[in-house]
Amino acid sequence: MPDNFNFHHVGVAVPDLEQAIKFYSRAFGLQLVSGPFEDPIQKVKVCFMAEPGQSLSHLELISPGDGDSPVNGYLTKGIGAYHVCYEVDDIAQALVGLRSNGCLVVGKPVPAVAFGGRKIAWCWTPTQQLTELLERGRA
Numbered sequence: 001m002p003d004n005f006n007f008h009h010v011g012v013a014v015p016d017l018e019q020a021i022k023f024y025s026r027a028f029g030l031q032l033v034s035g036p037f038e039d040p041i042q043k044v045k046v047c048f049m050a051e052p053g054q055s056l057s058h059l060e061l062i063s064p065g066d067g068d069s070p071v072n073g074y075l076t077k078g079i080g081a082y083h084v085c086y087e088v089d090d091i092a093q094a095l096v097g098l099r100s101n102g103c104l105v106v107g108k109p110v111p112a113v114a115f116g117g118r119k120i121a122w123c124w125t126p127t128q129q130l131t132e133l134l135e136r137g138r139a
Helices: 017-028 071-076 091-100
Strands: 006-013 031-039 044-050 059-064 081-088 104-111 119-124 130-135
Touching (some): 006 071, 017 031, 017 044, 017 059, 059 071, 081 091, 091 130
Parallel strands (some): 081 130
Antiparallel strands (some): 031 044, 044 059, 104 119, 119 130
């Protein structure tokens, strides 16, 4: 696998973002490091939490933005943690490599509000894992 894949975060579906922020702060000592953001393209509200003093976001909390948000399906099934994210240098090149390794691209690259307009894309791995790619440093 190319060395430009760097683990970025785990995404967790939550029904109420504000309540989840309070819970993760109180129960695990995490702090809000970015957001909340509303992303109309993804139809979600998101924020990022991390341990105090950490520079990278480790936990992304995602709540539905509206009635037809894709996150509703995970919540209905009782699924919390549902994706991992890797930051990549070139999202198009990374998708080509993942396709050649048996991944199915399920969401073409689009700008993401939570990342200042940097592109994200989604794929499904042969190991049944939803994976998000985040293009490094480009808006």
